[in-house]
Amino acid sequence: MTPQNSDEDDLLLAQLRTAVRQAGTPTPTMVAAGQAAFSWRTVDAELAALSHDSLADESALVRSSAAPRSLVFEGRELSVELDETDDGLVGQLVPPTSGEAALLGPDGELGQAEIDELGCFCFETSSVGLVRLRCRTSSGVLMTDWFRL
Template structure:
């Protein structure tokens, strides 16, 4: 009978270890999970990542492009972004002024202005997971998918 009780003790020890390991989830993952399910953007239209130069195959190029380019598409707006060493440079189409929130998974939020031609600059560029939220005078708010550089 001794072996039977040893098995239960081992099972309880394994369960205790599993519970402790679950408590050790990195804070950045917890923050990213909370940000992904925040209700403050429930009325925004989601802009899907339609193009990413880091993912698309290079048809005729022998080397990678110097700049990374991404395009997010929603029914009312397209957000095009180029990634430089220190900034995100972008344009909204159709062009009109507005405001762009840069939301990082760690909770940091910055606001940049979009000019009348749709141009914007985000400096310094975001680190880790981030998403963009566009608000313009007409049309719904547009929220990009979470993206990482």
């Protein structure tokens, strides 16, 4: 960075500080507008729909309590297979690809996991409630439907 660029950056920061001070305390309308703008950050994410839930597909009388719950979410080019075990969530992307996965709750991120080259990842979590999965790969972002743990 050259000194000239540094001066320009300092000037821009000063102008931003002035604008924030002049705006005053955020009104409810300003907060709502900010939240609405922030929600668009994942507009390009592909939504993967739930296509299989072992809890819904099997009778509670037939289902073994030792068997993990199995979920499958299908997108256009990528699917996510999840098993809910006593130790957490174990998943795999199909076809296999590497990247990053995040477990999200209504109030924000609950955990992160690296997706290895075989598409495998796991979350050691005891989260209960409404969650969804966000997977970032080289081909884009995939978000699952919300589901209940």
